[in-house]
Structure formats: structure tokens, C-alpha cells
Amino acid sequence: MRPSAACAGASGTGSSSLGREDGRAGLTKAALAAAVGMVLADSSVVVLALPEIYRELDVSVAAVTWVLVAFNLVLAIAAVPAAHAAVRLGPAKLTIAGLIAFAAASLACGLASSIGVLLAARCAQAVGGAAAICASLELLPAATGSERSAARIWAAAGATGAALGPGIGGLLTELVSWQSIFLVQVPMAILLAVPLIGALGAEVRRAPVAAGRPHLPANLALGLISAALAAALFLVVLLLIEGWRLTPIGAAAAVTVMPCAALLAAPLARRVSDVRARAAAGVILVGGGLAGLGLLPDASVVLTFPPQALVGVGLALTLSALTEAALEGRASQAIHGGWTIGARHAGVVVGLLLLTPVFTADLETEREDAEQAGTAALLDARIPPTEKIELANRIADRIREEGDKVPKLGPAFEPLPEDPEERAATLELRGAIEDEVDSAATHAFSRSFLLAATFAAAALLPIGLARRRVEL
Amino acid sequence: MSGSWLVGGSVVASVALAAAYLAAGGASYEPTPVADPCEPREWRSPEGIEETAEQFTLSALDGAACELRVSRETLAVALATDEGRQAFLSEYGVDDAELEAAVHAGLERAVDDAEQAGALSPLVASGLRAFVTNLPVDEAIALINDASELFEDGSGVLDRIGALIP
Numbered sequence: 318m319r320p321s322a323a324c325a326g327a328s329g330t331g332s333s334s335l336g337r338e339d340g341r342a343g344l345t346k347a348a349l350a351a352a353v354g355m356v357l358a359d360s361s362v363v364v365l366a367l368p369e370i371y372r373e374l375d376v377s378v379a380a381v382t383w384v385l386v387a388f389n390l391v392l393a394i395a396a397v398p399a400a401h402a403a404v405r406l407g408p409a410k411l412t413i414a415g416l417i418a419f420a421a422a423s424l425a426c427g428l429a430s431s432i433g434v435l436l437a438a439r440c441a442q443a444v445g446g447a448a449a450i451c452a453s454l455e456l457l458p459a460a461t462g463s464e465r466s467a468a469r470i471w472a473a474a475g476a477t478g479a480a481l482g483p484g485i486g487g488l489l490t491e492l493v494s495w496q497s498i499f500l501v502q503v504p505m506a507i508l509l510a511v512p513l514i515g516a517l518g519a520e521v522r523r524a525p526v527a528a529g530r531p532h533l534p535a536n537l538a539l540g541l542i543s544a545a546l547a548a549a550l551f552l553v554v555l556l557l558i559e560g561w562r563l564t565p566i567g568a569a570a571a572v573t574v575m576p577c578a579a580l581l582a583a584p585l586a587r588r589v590s591d592v593r594a595r596a597a598a599g600v601i602l603v604g605g606g607l608a609g610l611g612l613l614p615d616a617s618v619v620l621t622f623p624p625q626a627l628v629g630v631g632l633a634l635t636l637s638a639l640t641e642a643a644l645e646g647r648a649s650q651a652i653h654g655g656w657t658i659g660a661r662h663a664g665v666v667v668g669l670l671l672l673t674p675v676f677t678a679d680l681e682t683e684r685e686d687a688e689q690a691g692t693a694a695l696l697d698a699r700i701p702p703t704e705k706i707e708l709a710n711r712i713a714d715r716i717r718e719e720g721d722k723v724p725k726l727g728p729a730f731e732p733l734p735e736d737p738e739e740r741a742a743t744l745e746l747r748g749a750i751e752d753e754v755d756s757a758a759t760h761a762f763s764r765s766f767l768l769a770a771t772f773a774a775a776a777l778l779p780i781g782l783a784r785r786r787v788e789l
Numbered sequence: 790m791s792g793s794w795l796v797g798g799s800v801v802a803s804v805a806l807a808a809a810y811l812a813a814g815g816a817s818y819e820p821t822p823v824a825d826p827c828e829p830r831e832w833r834s835p836e837g838i839e840e841t842a843e844q845f846t847l848s849a850l851d852g853a854a855c856e857l858r859v860s861r862e863t864l865a866v867a868l869a870t871d872e873g874r875q876a877f878l879s880e881y882g883v884d885d886a887e888l889e890a891a892v893h894a895g896l897e898r899a900v901d902d903a904e905q906a907g908a909l910s911p912l913v914a915s916g917l918r919a920f921v922t923n924l925p926v927d928e929a930i931a932l933i934n935d936a937s938e939l940f941e942d943g944s945g946v947l948d949r950i951g952a953l954i955p
Contacts, residue, residue, distance in 0.1 A: 589795055595792070598798070601803055604803065605804070609807055612807060612810040614814045620810075623806055627803065631799070687820065753821060756818055757820060
């Protein structure tokens, strides 16, 4: 497939040797893919840091959710205008400008001392990021040799970034601080801009082109599957941390199953040429994985692995297939890439806004049921009344300390009584109450996961329609 | 690999996972039900004043909860603190008079249950019944929360008849 004129211009056509030319193209390709991955990781990177941000900036849960929503919303809105700007002003120029703006905004995020500043900086980050990722799609064909492989790399880099985001964010939050998530991106964004500087000189301004209509079925399916993936990425993390009380680093380790499965499935995606089949298979796997998460039989991290693996494989198959379909034979690539970014992140925002009230309400209902069952277990426990009263007070203190979170009640039972019978009865009571709390927390997420699975199932509709009317 | 194999394999994997989790009880979660406070509840054989007092408290909570049509657990949490009590009154639309009546009914049921279980002799039971019926609401709630004080320290009634507890 013929690379666009801008891409050809951006690639450089000097008298260097073929090897040097290949090396430069490889470096450019790696930098562009990494830039796309980095920006799209930001759509999910803060999810594990939200509890820290919530505590440190002393804001409401609703306000802190906007740290996540604002980025995705602005990215969705800014993507198409940024793509038009890339075509008009030059993709290399806009990619570099976007990366520098992204770096500056990331610095502001890392230094933010109030929620207002953080939200404003997140919006600025999304604008810079939108410019960088849309413009990079216009540059990639020259580095990869074809628009098709450029689209595939661009889509795969974005999917990998989004899937790796929560894990990386959790790791940095636990090892350093939530601010470090943003601060490490400052040098990264600047370094990724460096290999593109050489392309600036060869770049020419182009007259605005009529981009044609976006591929509606592919973009609609992308929006729906992204709403489902928002659930997969964000709800799994919330279940692990808020529901099962894992540490951010523990949750980060647990959710690596998804990106690992996505990476392992990438070669499979390349071996199947039928784009429609890949898209449909991916959507089915994402839906199946989400249904599995909604039907977890026990509060066990290991039981989340098979559904996560299905979601990861589905993500690798469907995002690349739908993105390729949306870009296939369409010019300019940046503008149609902008539409896919807009559709995906609008889907993420809709998914978050629809599912958050559902699981928040379910969590409250389950908390009340668990409180009743836990109180019943305590009242009926065969431990001395004086011990029971002390224990009730310690449990009440724990619940107060944990606020709106699902409480970690284990410490309330310490120290255990020395008398063997009392000790056994206390351990039995602790097990009963913790099981009740864990089961209630797990169940609180079920409806949201199943609802998200229906978003995935709904994505089959535009894919099926495309079969009859439009080539997908 | 052909597209149809990929789609077929995806369907099989998804259905197999959902079926396995369903078979393992994935959709059968129900919170542990709490007992109906209006139903009689077994009295364990108390081994002393402290355990008798505990059974007395539980019976009283059952009786009061039954009157108010709430669970024993809800009432236990509500009566544990003043804030909890006020929140309960407002959430369930219960006024002070209804709460007082329920608390007295609960204490009377506790005395009845203790007598039926053989934990109190008929003589002690009738004396205690007369005593709890006339307790002001705050003292009645305090008695429900910690009946051991009444049993151990005496309150003018049980101090004299405590020795009769089997």
C-alpha cells in the first residue's frame, strides 16, 4: 500500500546507505509505537493510584474519579481536531509538539497540590497526547513500509499501553508515589520526540484534504468494546484493591495476566487475515472473560486469571482488527485514526460513567448485608461475652477507620485469646466474618461485570451489520 | 488459522469458562440470612451469670426487634451508640414511644425465655418482669446492652434474688 505523501516526506530521502536508512526507520518506528503506548497507558495508569490521590488531596471519591474520566473525555474530543491539525501543519511537527506538551502537562500533574490543578493538567496531557498519537499514525507508514502494518503496530501499541497502564501505575504508586507515575513520563516523552527531529526539515505543509466519512460500524464497535474493556481494566483493579484489600503492588502483579495474554496473542492476530473474524472472536472472548469475572465462584485472585486471559487475548484480536478496518484504504490515516481514538475513549468514558453508579450502589447493598451477617455471627459466637463486647468495639473501630472502603477486619481479632477453646472459637468467627465480607465484595462487582459483558456482546451487532453492508 | 476456527474456538472458550464458574457456584451467592427475631431461639445452657446475662441480652434484642419488624442485628448495631440509635429512628421512621414499647417488650420476652429455659426460677422471673416493665427507656437500653451489670452488681431487684439463679 502506498504511504501517504506526508509520510514519505517525513521519512527523509537523503543519500544515506540502506542500512542507516533502515536503522533510522526502525528507531522512528520504535519511538512512535512507544509514544502511542505511553499516551494510551495514561488512560488507565492512575486507576491504582486513585485511593492515594483521594487521601493526599483530600477530595471526594466522585472528584477523584474525574482524574480518570477527564483524560479519556478530552482525548476523545481532541483526537479528530488534532488529526486535522497534523495533516495541515505536518505530522512530525505535531507529534513533537504533542509530546512536549504531554511532557509539560505530566510535570504539572506530578507537581499538582490540588485536585483542580491535577484535573487541568490531565486535560492538557490529553490534548498533547491526542496530537502525538494521531500525528504518529501519519508518520508510521514511512517507517513500517505500508499503511496496513502501520495501522497494526499503532493499534497494538495502543492496546498494549492501555493494558499495561494499571500494572505500571500500581507498581510506581507502591514503590515511589502516585506523583512518580506522571514524573517518569516527562523524560520519556522528551526522549521519544528526539528521533523525530530529523523528519522536521523534510516536512511540507499540505492543503486540507477531504477525509471522507469515518467507518461507522468499526468505530461503533470500537466504542462498545472500549466501554467493556474499561470495566475489565478498572473494575478488576477496584475488586482487587477495594473489594479484596490487596496492596497496589499485589493488584499490579495480579492484573499482569491481561497484558501478558494480549502480548502472547499478538502473533495469532497476525496469522489470521480475516479481519471480521478476528474482530468477532475478540469481542466474544472479551465478553466471555467479563462474564467469567461476573460469575466468580469465590474471592480468589487465581480465579480471576482465566477470565483475565480471555479478555487479554480478545483485546489483542479485536482492537487491532477494528482499527485496521477503520483505517483500511482511507486517507488521511491520521484523521481516521483520530476517529478511532475518539470512539474508543468516548466508549471508555461512557463505560465508566454507566458502571460506576451501578457498582457503587451494589457495594453499598452488599456492605449492609455483610454487616448484618457479620453481626449475627458475632452475636451467636461461642466466645465469652466480655471478649465479644471488646471484639465488637474493635471491629467497629476498624469499620470507622476504613470509611467507605470494604474493611480489613483481620487485625480486629488480634491478639488472639490464649485459651485453646476460645482461640479456636475466635478463629472460626474471624473466618466466618471475613468470608462473608469477601463474598459480599465479590458479588458487589458481579452485576457491573455482566453489564460490561453485554457492551461487548453489543459490539457484535455493528460487526455483523458490516458484513452485509460494508466491508469490515 | 481460518477465521471460522478462531470464532468457534472463542465461543467454546467463553462458554466453557462461564459454565465452569456457574457449576462452581458463581451465580448462587446469597448473603447469609439472618434469623427471624419473632421465631423462638434456642437458649444455650448458660454456665454462670455472665453467660446468662448474654442470653438475656440476645432474647431482649429478639423481642424488641420483633416488635419493630427489624432484624436483631440491625437493632444491636442501632442500640450500641447514641448516634446509631438516632440514625435508626430516622431511617426506620420509629418514634421514641415506639422504641420504648419495643424495648420493654424485648426485656419481658427475655425474662420469659430465661424462665422457660430454667435459667430463672418463677419467683425471680416475676420479680424481674415487674422491674423491667417500669424501667425508663435509657436504662432499659443500657440493660439490653450490658445485662451483666444488672446480674452482677445488683440493682435493688436481682441483688436480692440473684442467689436464686440456678
